[in-house]
Amino acid sequence: MTSVFASSTFDDGARRDLIFKGEIFTFPATAASTELIAFARELIEEAFAGRDPETAQFEMPVEEFAGLLSDLKPRFIHHRRCKEILPKIFEEMGMNLERTYYDVPRLRTSTSDHYLDSGISYAYHAHRDCWYSAPFSQVNWWIPVFEVVPENVMAFHPRYFDRPVANGSARYDYGEWNRVGRPTAARHIHSDTREQPKPEEPLDLLPEIRIVPEPGGILMFSGAQLHSTVPNTSGRTRFSIDFRTVNLDDVLAGRGAPNVDAACSGTTLGDFMRASDLERIPEAARAM
Secondary structure, three states: OOOEEEOOOOOHHHHHHHHHOOOEEEEOOOHHHHHHHHHHHHHHHHHHOOOOOOOHHHOOOHHHHHHHHHHHHHHHHOOHHHHHHHHHHHHHOOOOOOOEEEOOOEEEEEOHHHOOOOHHHOOOOOEOHHHHOOOOOOEEEEEEOOOOOHHHOEEEOHHHOOOOOOEOHHHOEHHHHHHHHHHHHHHOOOOOOOOOOOEOOOOOOOOOEEOOOOOOOEEEEEOOOOEEEOOOOOOOOEEEEEEEEEEHHHHHHOOOOOOOOOOOEOOOHHHOEEOOOOOEOOHHHHOO
């Protein structure tokens, strides 16, 4: 059974242990998460140049919209302001910045009514991040930039947390994805032909859990949790931020969620930076 803990007071170690067992945590907006979404809104509003970003899809050819995102998203991902704000969030959550490593925050979009579901605005099928070479000690973070509703968030499928799913992860290599798959995202507008791990058996995805945080509210969950993009029928494009963290002690000790069905190659650990000084995670940890 998966439980949702709201505004819990567990320390970071206890919280991670529960996340590795399939529990989900949600927190209201903090000072630093509010600062992060305010910065994201600045970039978004500048990019859309007077259009309402949440409804601009109804005014723009999809090719133009995809082109705008292909410029906007990397600007956010690599901006120094993100690297300044994220450690503040970790401190607010009681995390040790010397032991916490994180990857770059990504600005995500989910457009309404299947306007753009591929490439730069990919609508994720049910998946575990661990099918994509994520470590089992990974904690996923998700923060909405604007108001969200049940019709445009994500869904969790908790019955499969400890139940294997036949999937295509054995054909996924993270190094190959970085060389070939990721750089071509903006080209995939009407369909997405990139090899990505998907379920290869029928799934019963109900019951599902949908959590609707306030703008700047935080979701934390395991990278082994099966989750998917909800088909957006809200009439508004959803903008959100996600990133991932690991604690070095967990990585070195082999602590994390169980691997029930992932068979991918490579690891994303080389992408993780220490929260205190942006140093990359040690080589010894990448080999774990």
